[in-house]
Amino acid sequence: MAKETHKQEFEIMRHDLVPLHEVISEEEKKQLFEDLNITPDQLPKIMDTDPVSISIGAKPGQIVKIVRKSHTANEAVAYRLVVESND
Amino acid sequence: MERPRSITKKIGSINFSLLSPNEIRKMSATKVITADTYDDDGFPIAMGLMDPRLGVIEPGLRCKTCGLRVGKDKCPGHFGHIDLAMPVIHVGLVKTIRDCLRATCRDCGRLLLTDKQKNEYREELDKYKLEGRDNTYLLKQIIKGCVKSEKCIHCDREIGKIELDKPTSIRENGKKLTPSEIREWLEKIPDEELPFLDIDKKSARPEWMVLTVLPVPPVTVRPSVTLESGERSEDDLTHKLVDVIRINQRLQENRDAGAPQLIVEDLWELLQYHITTYLDNQTSGIPPARHRSGRPLKTLAQRLKGKEGRFRSNLSGKRVNFSARTVISPDPNLSINEIGVPMEIAKELTVPVKVTSHNLEWCKQMIKQKTDSYQEMEDYTPSVNYVIRDTEGMKQRIKVTERNAEEVAEKLELGSIIERQLMNGDITLFNRQPSLHRMSMMAHRVKVVPYKTFRFNLSVCPPYNADFDGDEMNLHLLQGEEAQAEAEILMKVQENILSPRFGGAIIGGIHDHISGCFLLTHRVKKMSSDYASHILAAIGYEGGLPKETVEKGKYVSGKDIFSTLLPDDLNLEYRAKTCLNCEVCNAPKCPYDAHVIIKKGRLLQGTIDENSIGAFKGRILDRIIRDHGMDAGREFIDKVTRMGITAITLFGFTTAIDDEDIPEEAKRQITEGLEKAMKKIHGLVKAYENEELESLPGRSLEETLEMEIMRVTGRARDMAGEIAGKHLGLNNSAVIMAKSGARGSMLNLSQMSGCVGQQAVRGERIHRGYQYRTLPHFKKHDLGASAKGFVASSYKTGLTPTEYFFHSMGGREGLVDTAVRTSRSGYMQRRLINALEDVKVENDGTVRHSGGQIIQFKYGEDGVDPARSLDGNAVDINRIITDIKEGN
Ligand SMILES: [Mg+2]
Ligand SMILES: [Zn+2]
Ligand SMILES: [Zn+2]
Ligand SMILES: [Zn+2]
Numbered sequence: 011m012a013k014e015t016h017k018q019e020f021e022i023m024r025h026d027l028v029p030l031h032e033v034i035s036e037e038e039k040k041q042l043f044e045d046l047n048i049t050p051d052q053l054p055k056i057m058d059t060d061p062v063s064i065s066i067g068a069k070p071g072q073i074v075k076i077v078r079k080s081h082t083a084n085e086a087v088a089y090r091l092v093v094e095s096n097d
Numbered sequence: 098m099e100r101p102r103s104i105t106k107k108i109g110s111i112n113f114s115l116l117s118p119n120e121i122r123k124m125s126a127t128k129v130i131t132a133d134t135y136d137d138d139g140f141p142i143a144m145g146l147m148d149p150r151l152g153v154i155e156p157g158l159r160c161k162t163c164g165l166r167v168g169k170d171k172c173p174g175h176f177g178h179i180d181l182a183m184p185v186i187h188v189g190l191v192k193t194i195r196d197c198l199r200a201t202c203r204d205c206g207r208l209l210l211t212d213k214q215k216n217e218y219r220e221e222l223d224k225y226k227l228e229g230r231d232n233t234y235l236l237k238q239i240i241k242g243c244v245k246s247e248k249c250i251h252c253d254r255e256i257g258k259i260e261l262d263k264p265t266s267i268r269e270n271g272k273k274l275t276p277s278e279i280r281e282w283l284e285k286i287p288d289e290e291l292p293f294l295d296i297d298k299k300s301a302r303p304e305w306m307v308l309t310v311l312p313v314p315p316v317t318v319r320p321s322v323t324l325e326s327g328e329r330s331e332d333d334l335t336h337k338l339v340d341v342i343r344i345n346q347r348l349q350e351n352r353d354a355g356a357p358q359l360i361v362e363d364l365w366e367l368l369q370y371h372i373t374t375y376l377d378n379q380t381s382g383i384p385p386a387r388h389r390s391g392r393p394l395k396t397l398a399q400r401l402k403g404k405e406g407r408f409r410s411n412l413s414g415k416r417v418n419f420s421a422r423t424v425i426s427p428d429p430n431l432s433i434n435e436i437g438v439p440m441e442i443a444k445e446l447t448v449p450v451k452v453t454s455h456n457l458e459w460c461k462q463m464i465k466q467k468t469d470s471y472q473e474m475e476d477y478t479p480s481v482n483y484v485i486r487d488t489e490g491m492k493q494r495i496k497v498t499e500r501n502a503e504e505v506a507e508k509l510e511l512g513s514i515i516e517r518q519l520m521n522g523d524i525t526l527f528n529r530q531p532s533l534h535r536m537s538m539m540a541h542r543v544k545v546v547p548y549k550t551f552r553f554n555l556s557v558c559p560p561y562n563a564d565f566d567g568d569e570m571n572l573h574l575l576q577g578e579e580a581q582a583e584a585e586i587l588m589k590v591q592e593n594i595l596s597p598r599f600g601g602a603i604i605g606g607i608h609d610h611i612s613g614c615f616l617l618t619h620r621v622k623k624m625s626s627d628y629a630s631h632i633l634a635a636i637g638y639e640g641g642l643p644k645e646t647v648e649k650g651k652y653v654s655g656k657d658i659f660s661t662l663l664p665d666d667l668n669l670e671y672r673a674k675t676c677l678n679c680e681v682c683n684a685p686k687c688p689y690d691a692h693v694i695i696k697k698g699r700l701l702q703g704t705i706d707e708n709s710i711g712a713f714k715g716r717i718l719d720r721i722i723r724d725h726g727m728d729a730g731r732e733f734i735d736k737v738t739r740m741g742i743t744a745i746t747l748f749g750f751t752t753a754i755d756d757e758d759i760p761e762e763a764k765r766q767i768t769e770g771l772e773k774a775m776k777k778i779h780g781l782v783k784a785y786e787n788e789e790l791e792s793l794p795g796r797s798l799e800e801t802l803e804m805e806i807m808r809v810t811g812r813a814r815d816m817a818g819e820i821a822g823k824h825l826g827l828n829n830s831a832v833i834m835a836k837s838g839a840r841g842s843m844l845n846l847s848q849m850s851g852c853v854g855q856q857a858v859r860g861e862r863i864h865r866g867y868q869y870r871t872l873p874h875f876k877k878h879d880l881g882a883s884a885k886g887f888v889a890s891s892y893k894t895g896l897t898p899t900e901y902f903f904h905s906m907g908g909r910e911g912l913v914d915t916a917v918r919t920s921r922s923g924y925m926q927r928r929l930i931n932a933l934e935d936v937k938v939e940n941d942g943t944v945r946h947s948g949g950q951i952i953q954f955k956y957g958e959d960g961v962d963p964a965r966s967l968d969g970n971a972v973d974i975n976r977i978i979t980d981i982k983e984g985n
Binding site: 046047048051052053054080081082083086087088089094 | 228941943945948949950951952953954955957958959960961969
């Protein structure tokens, strides 16, 4: 089951509804785990085949920082662990 | 002493396996061969379904297998078995059987895959396992791949098409396979190919999916009950097993006697049916087995499934001790934190108290107070129901009676536990079903009262959604200090005044509390000092009487009486509910006394109504809670409700049918208005029929007509309401209730005295019924107002028969809507609760699942508790700015 990278038809990261995603550095990663007192598997996940992952070049094992607009807080930060997809 | 922390463990995996025929025989205490249960003397028959080797149910009897009794030493019961004359398919596993047959060859039993394909799949499966990924999809793919082949790669046999005939028959190329043939086929599948069929070779062999032996559950699983008449009634499972044994026996006899194939096959089918229904009596495609009374039998699957099943009824939900249930009734003199508990209940419910050197004397006194008399006493004196003595690890429970009280009290030792009856001030949980939100279960302090109902303050009705038309509620007693403390801090009614839904109060003055305060504060209410002291006494006021005004007679103002409830630092200015939203608002100087100004805790002007003390909108209530805390909020609600009720009782307040009377002149005006509207509608219909009507943009002609007519009927009702409203002033009790927000609305009143208005089904005028008309009373194709559900009468004058019918149609829609809505939203809520029950907010502000998986990095993304928020905002900026401006 070969992974098929779909041809990007347009720059999805520039779409209004797609929040900011960025891969964080190793130091930031270490700091995050320390702050939250967690192991990587306790984070929410994102597949490496997700259009966003492909677009920003996130690889399994890396962590993606997402900054969303929020109704309650103006900006909400979330993190996701990049995982290999099932097919 | 530090208590050991509870250890949390994670379930790594759950393994399901099949019982092999050998295992079934090995664990069997006896073979069961006779369908009879008891002999004529009432003794269980050996090798019958109630054989004493399968365990015992009568207390005192000893089990023939383990020698233990049922009560104390606990014989767990033992399985037996039935040897089936012919094999039978297990309904729960037919799909797996079908897949096995589809993927293998009938002759050699091997998978229909080349070695190369097999190796590829094996690698893929290993990889999935290593990574802990879900392999269901891949396994499906493997079977699909096998089905495609036409010939066996290993022995060249042609592969037939396997079809499953629900529920339990399987055909190969249209020819039915017998369970024996299927079993033989499955036997041929080699062990090493099982992983491709999603079977773990350590836990199952495929041929075990075709039963040759049936385990018989222990009698403890299917106890028989002796009815009052002395008759024995057997469990449904026993009934079903009797059927299985009977048919099994007949099948064996017929087969052994060499009966014709047809008869044997029929019996075989019947055996299959009985075993299928024994496992699951709701298998689709076959009629459920029924009791003699016609009730379907509750067999194995039915014991587990659904609302009444083991999971939802016994594991997710349990019945509890230390609880009580009775009818509820109101008591305005109780605090919102209190609950009135009938004496009879208080004497039955207990709280455990450990006897220590500090409370020994008190405990003894409590025990000595025991009386057994059931007569209602003036004063309730709590006593003790049980003393639990712990002697050398053996717990001894002594029942305290009036006779042995003295003796038990003297013998009381340190370290014993007394089960003390309910006392005033005990903390309890009070609940009304359906428990839809957390305010459906709140903590109340006990007040023991006479008579037989639970009583509580009327302000607490809305969170429970309770009324007193026969509602019952539940009470739970907390048995430990830790639980009591937790309830006190988190669950007391006063801690739940602010709703987590929107951060406002959901408990506040209702109904008469609001009418009472309205009467007390509207314009200048002149009160004699006698009346004033009466009201102030009711709220336990201890200061001096508010200053009397001397102009035009000596009196105390109602507004000043109300002001005694307000904290001294309260400054507020807002519009009352009574505000008419006049086109030119003369703001501070409102001619209707609807502009409230409170300065330094004194009500200077304006009327107190729903916008001041009601739930959801009560401005004073809201401000007091925010500035002075929950305790002050509770005190305010307690006092304002008591003041409202005292005031309304003092002034007198009543509403009757004559509140809806309007003068003849008004009636004439309304009739005229309605006639005008009718004419207008008639004109519209005429225009439509002559095709002169111009359609609105984007609408058809018919839609335009309907919309225009709806608009005219709507306006006609408003007109009637307006005319009626003009003649209903604030001297009318019904109007006071509507305007102050206590109960009812002006629409209700105008429907009673003016005109009920257009009835609608699905948002449209009523149009269905007979051919081209709603009722036979009208001409066909009549599009007029009264033919399509306009009710011109008022409730007071009464409806005409056709109006009444249309009104019922509209009313029915409302009822059906609510019924559908509640059932659907109930199911949605169940799913939500099941999905979210383990999610909680951790101390670091993250929202996590039971395994520590993060759901939200900050609760609600902003970390704000909505119950403490203002409309969802953490800080009330406007308030801070005004406070700074005014230098408070
Ligand atoms: Mg009710
Ligand atoms: Zn036993
Ligand atoms: Zn073959
Ligand atoms: Zn006004």
